[in-house]
Amino acid sequence: MKKAEATRLNILHKAFELIYVKGYQTTSIDDIIATTQVTKGAFYYHFKSKDDMGLAIINDILKPTFANSLVKPLQNDKNPLDSIYNLMYNLLMENEFLKVEFGCPASNLTQEMTPWHANFSKVLDELTKEWIETMTAIIEKGKKSGFISKDVNARQVTMFIMSSYWGIRNFGKLENSKKAYLSYLKELKNYLNVLK
Amino acid sequence: MKKAEATRLNILHKAFELIYVKGYQTTSIDDIIATTQVTKGAFYYHFKSKDDMGLAIINDILKPTFANSLVKPLQNDKNPLDSIYNLMYNLLMENEFLKVEFGCPASNLTQEMTPWHANFSKVLDELTKEWIETMTAIIEKGKKSGFISKDVNARQVTMFIMSSYWGIRNFGKLENSKKAYLSYLKELKNYLNVLK
């Protein structure tokens, strides 16, 4: 029971790495079993199809990571504008797992799988919604506690910021350099400042 | 001579459509020759490989379209802030070629092919650079003519705006709805206003 769970998690983690780097469609099951040292029989014992595994990656790996690294940090500081900036700074400049040349795993999957794989779209949408709701909530809170002007539309601002984050990830990928991140972060700071 | 050129362009256009909708890797040559009613012999007479055709799509189809629809409109209005907003509005809300559920063709290709296909990255980077340079230039011009505050960093603002555009395309794709576009456009307007 325990060994099996370890094998399953091993497959999920290694497959996640491969998919983050190469994309879902171009990562073959043969690739996965080669890097995990797991046979095809074992693979299909744990997952009934490649897509079944793909969904498990999102639900069991990506979602918890997302909650820890993208959602939770938003609720740390008193000032939501600081929370947002610090989150972005950490994600772009310091997070050792996310690599500039491979972009954002969630964004990559969204781009690749939507709109053709409804199940993928659904769980990815859930993932994103959680982030949106949290950011919207802390902005609303910030309005009440005076950190943010009453004039700002929380949801609107959230969409704008998150869009810019996903977009700059694509830029970083294209230029394969964190330079783009730096000027992005500066302008993000300017933008956040006018929300006061 | 003329007929051959027509065949070639037919392949490029149809293939572009397929790739925009399904992605490059998942669009097979058999898919392409099926929808173009062109045989494989004809296909390989015009292109020496699939990648050769892919690059031709970017150079011969995407680049001119990009120059016409994304770059040129930036230089229309006197006020660069208006140019930028109007461009985004048109791209997101009115452009009949770009579909919300399939995102932005250039962004899709970047996400899918970078960093694994150096040739693709290169031409896509050229494409993007042209857009960046143009937007940066009109912002600088706007600073001189008084439409924009001298304090703004043109390149920084350009990166921020373009990132947000690419990002919101991803959002639209995920939610398969232009609703996201609307609140994005509102906040973009707010942001542009503070650059005055």
Add this chain to the structure above:
DNA sequence: TTACAAAAATACTAAACGGTATCTTTTATG
């Protein structure tokens, strides 16, 4: 009309793909 190259059609290959059937080994529990 003939000659000849450009263009297109046809038939094929070798490798890779996701997935299955069958068999063997581990592991937990009476």
Add this chain to the structure above:
DNA sequence: CATAAAAGATACCGTTTAGTATTTTTGTAA
């Protein structure tokens, strides 16, 4: 320790992939 079920290994299937080799048709200039 016996036994059944869980877990994993191996060989293979049918299909699809990008690409090639060969042949046929078409346009055009002498």
